[in-house]
Amino acid sequence: QKEVEQDPGPLSVPEGAIVSLNCTYSNSAFQYFMWYRQYSRKGPELLMYTYSSGNKEDGRFTAQVDKSSKYISLFIRDSQPSDSATYLCAMSGGYSGGGADGLTFGKGTHLIIQP
Amino acid sequence: DVKVTQSSRYLVKRTGEKVFLECVQDMDHENMFWYRQDPGLGLRLIYFSYDVKMKEKGDIPEGYSVSREKKERFSLILESASTNQTSMYLCASRTVRTGGLPYNSPLHFGNGTRLTVT
Numbered sequence: 426q427k428e429v430e431q432d433p434g435p436l437s438v439p440e441g442a443i444v445s446l447n448c449t450y451s452n453s454a455f456q457y458f459m460w461y462r463q464y465s466r467k468g469p470e471l472l473m474y475t476y477s478s479g480n481k482e483d484g485r486f487t488a489q490v491d492k493s494s495k496y497i498s499l500f501i502r503d504s505q506p507s508d509s510a511t512y513l514c515a516m517s518g519g520y521s522g523g524g525a526d527g528l529t530f531g532k533g534t535h536l537i538i539q540p
Numbered sequence: 541d542v543k544v545t546q547s548s549r550y551l552v553k554r555t556g557e558k559v560f561l562e563c564v565q566d567m568d569h570e571n572m573f574w575y576r577q578d579p580g581l582g583l584r585l586i587y588f589s590y591d592v593k594m595k596e597k598g599d600i601p602e603g604y605s606v607s608r609e610k611k612e613r614f615s616l617i618l619e620s621a622s623t624n625q626t627s628m629y630l631c632a633s634r635t636v637r638t639g640g641l642p643y644n645s646p647l648h649f650g651n652g653t654r655l656t657v658t
Contacts, residue, residue: 433580459646468544468630468649513583515647526573526598528647532582 428452431514431531439539444501446512448531451495454518455529458490460499461513463533469513473499504538511535543567544650546631552656559618561653563631570636572614573647574598574606576627583630589614621657629653 431448438444446460457476461469473488475481481488487500497516501508514531547562565572573588575598585598587606595606603625607615614633618625632647 461649466652466654468546468632468651471646471648474646526585526588526647530583532580 428529429514429516429531432534433532434535435537436534437537437539438504440504440506442504442538444504444508444536444538446499446501446514446534446536448497448514448516449495450497450516450529452516452518452529453492453495455492455495455516457517458488458497459515460486460488461515463511463513465510472512506538506540509536509538544631544633544648546629546650546653548653549651550654550656552658553618553621554658555622557618557621557657559621559655559657561616561618561629561631561655563614563616563650564612565614565631565633565648566612567633567635567648568611569633569648570611571634571645572608573632573634574604574614574616575630575632576600577630577652578627586616618655621655623657625655626657627655629655 429450460473462472463469475488478490478492485502489498511533513533515528517527544565553559570591574586575583577583584600586604587598589595589608592611605617630652631650634645634647
């Protein structure tokens with residue numbers, strides 16, 4: 426079983442829709458959760474960084490963590506064509522979680538917002 | 541804002557060449573990393589460095605080496621480039637000064653170097 430599962434997509438939605446991106450994980454030691462946005466031919470850009478369970482909001486973006494279900498989500502409200510990118514989840518739990526860098530990445534979901 | 545700069549966006553090299561990929565960060569971060577990213581395989585850690593002159597192997601170090609002589613600069617070296625090293629290479633850095641364990645700090649990435657080996 427992979428430590429982090431993320432649907433690769435592509436996920437195609439019309440402009441203005443609410444987008445839900447998700448990752449599931451198996452390691453209960455994960456406590457820190459990140460979402461990165463990666464445009465084509467660019468490096469990943471940190472979008473959201475959260476600790477433990479609960480919600481965090483930043484503009485049109487909301488990150489949600491449900492540790493009991495080992496499930497994290499990123500919601501994008503009023504989606505725009507400029508949101509079209511690949512979204513990577515990442516998580517860490519200190520020395521007991523993740524690889525040599527302490528992080529485990531999902532493989533990314535490719536999101537397309539249709540004008 | 542943290543800035544991680546990779547010296548080349550695109551590189552084309554021949555099989556057997558020695559290749560240097562350079563990365564500079566401007567935020568005095570202790571930790572620096574090199575990843576490669578391939579379709580369907582995601583991000584894979586090649587090498588990382590806790591601090592100056594320190595280095596540790598990641599998950600796929602074979603065929604690569606690194607150098608960190610100054611805190612802000614981390615170089616990835618392909619000793620003898622091969623076609624299976626054609627990939628997107630990403631450098632990243634993070635601080636350990638936010639308290640707690642360093643693994644809790646998020647990574648900040650550069651824009652990548654697309655390397656093609658022919």
